[in-house]
Amino acid sequence: SLRLAAPVWNWGTGSIRGLSRAVDPEGIQRKGRTLFQFLADRFYDVAAVREYLLRKQVLKVHQKNRSFTYIKERYGPNLFDPQLPGYPANPVFLSRFQDKEWMRSSGRGLSFLEFWEFRAVPIEAVDASGCAINYQGLDHLLALKELQSLSLRCCPHVDDWCLSRLHQLADSLQELSLAGCPRISERGLACLHHLWNLRRLDISHLPAVSNPGLTQILVEEMLPNCEVLGAGWAQGLKLGLEEQSQDTASSPIPA
């Protein structure tokens, strides 16, 4: 069986101006606006150009996530070709061969022919960390019916809607990592209850979750057989412990 993983360097999450705003809303209040923004506030034509540029960036992400149904129908879902477009983001994956090695695919690494040999081998694990995969791009992953481990760490476009699609992998998925995804909130985590085979779930460092400690408790209740790695339920209690230690220091209880 094969395992796929993304490389250490992330090209997919580069500084896309419009989309990085989605990740970091405070950045909008930057002082020192550019000349372009100044003109766009005053002239319709310049505003139209700005809108066009914003739309182009969004289209770029869609372009990377589009699916090629012909190839999927003809050769099956296990054929991941790095040089074919229509592949999630800059999808440099690692995958393992029969002796369970991780296989990396890149523009200069393995060629199409080497993947071709393994098109019939079911893919067992995918590491798509940092890829610009979105709701459409998940089509590629959801077709893998024997996927056991999926890592979507730090994917900037994976949000609650994407999590609601993961129920299609419920029969095989045992390990899921969502750490560091900026758009996932506790509402998306609620629909992970379909994954009854899940044994390990990583939900640490999710900035959009309003109360990480409480969310972890609720998710642990929801998935009783699963080990949930999160911020830790004691996170909310830290302040209380510090205050307590200060109290004992200031007014020592006589023994």
Add this chain to the structure above:
Amino acid sequence: MHVGLTVVTDIQDKIPLREWDGKVSEIKKKIQSVIPGGAWNPLYDTSHLPPEHSDVVIVGGGVLGLSVAYWLKRLEKQRGAIKVLVVERDHTYSQASTVLSVGGIRQQFSLPENIQLSLFSVEFLRNINEYLAVVDDPPLDLQFNPSGYLFLASEKGAATMENNVKVQRWAPGVAPRCCPAARTQRFGEPGRQLRRQAVLSGSSVWLENEGWFDPWSLLQGLRRKVQSMGVLFCQGEVTRASVVPCFVSSSDRMETPSGEEVILKKIHEVHVKVDHSQEYQPVECAIVVNTAGAWSGQIAELAGIGKGPPGTLQGTKLPVEPRKRYVYLWHCPQGPGLEAPLLADPSGAYFRRDGLGNNYLGGCSPTAEEEPDPGNLEVDHDFFQDKVWPLLAQRVPAFETLKVKSAWAGYYDYNTFDQNGVVGPHPLVVNMYFATGFSGHGLQQAPAVGRAVAEMVLEGHFQTIDLSPFLFSRFYLGEKAQEHCII
């Protein structure tokens, strides 16, 4: 301009320095009104009034009205081709159905058109930051909970539910699941908490594309985008619509089967009265879109719809009236967990989770005899004690101990004919278009209905989703488009 400058130099000598700034700003305003492009009105200020001409006037600025405005501006052939004015009586939206709604969206309907409308609306909500992106503004967060709807069926309703599921299966996307009672228990924590009863014979649930969201953020997002596209807003009330006969050439004369001549009419102008004053502005318009929600019936009467002998097309009124519905918020520490869907009981009660703190929102549709008076939005707490709580506790044993934290009431724009929306033009008053009467599922179909009305206005026929079963003429012909899956 020259006159203004000399006035300035004269005044400078006579007025002390601290009053100088106020005078300067007044003079600047006067100069700006003279410059071309400013509103030239030397006698009095009319900036609070709507313009005198507008191509489309949308009556009602709720989610449906804003959706129609958005799609009109998006589908127009040339940038700035259509002037749209949205007239909304209350800018705080204190009584609007949109913001008082529970905010659910589902595809579990019995009519294929309703399913298609909801599917497109869900796709719109999913990609809302592409549809409603405004440069330099933060992205919208709808706070969508993809937890889904769980409809339960009693023995009587089981056959209807299976039929509905068959209709829903053809729709692209995930097929719904219709589970027998035994398997419903396995549907997570709420399933385990359901009391197994003989009356429960099955349930249906969609695994994707259903849930609930925050209607206020959708409304604000639409408002922001629509303003950036150049739609004008006016706070006022439409008090009159003057209707004139259409110009009809000799070859176009129409007659009823009994030989009477049918005269087509159109609305020539509407009078928009400003809030808290007797001032009104006659706005000449080409098209009027009625999206006034619970008050659509009154707006239709202004255009003369329904004034005629009963039984004729002239005498067919718009059967939309306001119905009051209560929503209660309660806290239950042992209630269903994070994965609880929006549960709809066959008795009419429904509830959903709200937030992380074991709070639940819910209510129940009253029977015809229990209909509350829609004159005001006062909440009847006894209704919860007597009707809603027993039904909830019967279905979910954990709800036997709960504490009501707050409650509110809102209006349904209830279509008394068949509880489905009215979309499209009126056959006689040819330039009045309707997008109202959705009886509780208007919010979830708003993006798709807005697009349908915009297509009808711009092209003359429905292009993407065919909503001919929802035209006005069905009230006269008596063809009900009955929806069986209503909460």
